[in-house]
Amino acid sequence: MYQINLNNTGNFQAKGNQTLLEAARLAQQPWPYSCQTGRCSACKCKVLSGKTTARSPETGLTDQEKAEGWVLGCVRCANSNLELEAENWGELDLPLAQTWPCRIQSLSLLADDVMRVQLRLPPANLFDFLPGQFIEVIGPQGVRRSYSLAQADNSQKILELHVRAVDGGTMSQFWFAQAKVNDLLRLHGPLGTFFLRDVSNLHLIFMATGTGIAPIKAILESLPLLAADRQPKTVTVLWGGRTQPDHYMDLGQLVAKHRFIPVLSRANSDWTGHRGYVQDALLALNLDLSQAAVYACGSPAMINSSKAKLMEEGLPPQRFYSDAFVCSSLLIN
Numbered sequence: 591m592y593q594i595n596l597n598n599t600g601n602f603q604a605k606g607n608q609t610l611l612e613a614a615r616l617a618q619q620p621w622p623y624s625c626q627t628g629r630c631s632a633c634k635c636k637v638l639s640g641k642t643t644a645r646s647p648e649t650g651l652t653d654q655e656k657a658e659g660w661v662l663g664c665v666r667c668a669n670s671n672l673e674l675e676a677e678n679w680g681e682l683d684l685p686l687a688q689t690w691p692c693r694i695q696s697l698s699l700l701a702d703d704v705m706r707v708q709l710r711l712p713p714a715n716l717f718d719f720l721p722g723q724f725i726e727v728i729g730p731q732g733v734r735r736s737y738s739l740a741q742a743d744n745s746q747k748i749l750e751l752h753v754r755a756v757d758g759g760t761m762s763q764f765w766f767a768q769a770k771v772n773d774l775l776r777l778h779g780p781l782g783t784f785f786l787r788d789v790s791n792l793h794l795i796f797m798a799t800g801t802g803i804a805p806i807k808a809i810l811e812s813l814p815l816l817a818a819d820r821q822p823k824t825v826t827v828l829w830g831g832r833t834q835p836d837h838y839m840d841l842g843q844l845v846a847k848h849r850f851i852p853v854l855s856r857a858n859s860d861w862t863g864h865r866g867y868v869q870d871a872l873l874a875l876n877l878d879l880s881q882a883a884v885y886a887c888g889s890p891a892m893i894n895s896s897k898a899k900l901m902e903e904g905l906p907p908q909r910f911y912s913d914a915f916v917c918s919s920l921l922i923n
Contacts, residue, residue: 799888
């Protein structure tokens with residue numbers, strides 16, 4: 591059993607066959623996470639002293655981050671006592687993740703392969719979250735899947751999810767073929783660190799692919815609530831897909847005051863917008879990335895490629911925030 595010290599404030603113990611994330615969760619030590627497969631960087635921490643080994647590749651880290659001693663808690667195991675450093679939340683009080691009952695309020699198709707799910711919480715429920723965070727829905731036979739919350743307001747006790755169909759996916763089969771209004775489910779959350787930091791006087795950039803637009807929609811809804819001295823200098827939203835139906839939602843007034851760039855990689859000949867990948871469309875804008883903060887949500891491939899390219903062009907690594915959507919077949923349950 592090894593002693594783990596996190597930010598000189600949190601202490602817990604870890605067995606040699608446990609990942610750091612597993613040990614922290616068992617000890618009820620707050621630790622952000624998302625994909626749990628080493629493909630994003632939500633659980634990133636820096637090893638100040640001690641030794642660890644990785645169960646699987648840490649593709650969510652750049653070579654530079656690895657050289658600086660950063661590791662991913664979801665795949666790293668302790669080989670000795672450790673001192674770790676993770677992002678300091680400062681005065682931010684993260685909502686406590688708990689398990690809650692909920693019922694399906696509505697089910698509606700946004701596209702042939704995207705379902706809008708609304709979950710109804712009990713009236714006296716005290717569930718709270720930060721726009722951009724996600725929840726785990728606990729479905730039939732205890733199957734858990736993570737879904738970003740697609741709205742900022744929780745005053746009506748209704749949570750919105752955008753669920754994409756996955757071939758052969760257990761929860762996809764449930765949502766698209768079995769789920770009914772008023773079905774009783776459970777959810778666990780809120781989870782994740784994909785929420786707005788201090789972006790005052792910065793160029794705020796959002797990049798999404800597919801249903802990765804869901805948490806960005808939530809953050810966009812929250813922007814008008816920021817005090818005047820905490821507003822970003824500019825806001826740019828890039829939403830990537832393969833063909834036109836992948837832009838399954840009209841962002842409407844959410845992007846009316848901002849620069850909005852839809853991007854398609856396999857568009858028909860009549861498409862007059864940007865073609866290719868969202869990260870390339872962003873680089874073509876020639877923004878001063880040294881004065882920017884980037885929030886990227888979507889496929890691990892997009893996130894890893896974007897992070898490397900944007901850092902090469904001057905984006906400070908501490909101002910790249912991501913949430914990777916990983917195929918259910920790769921998830922650890």
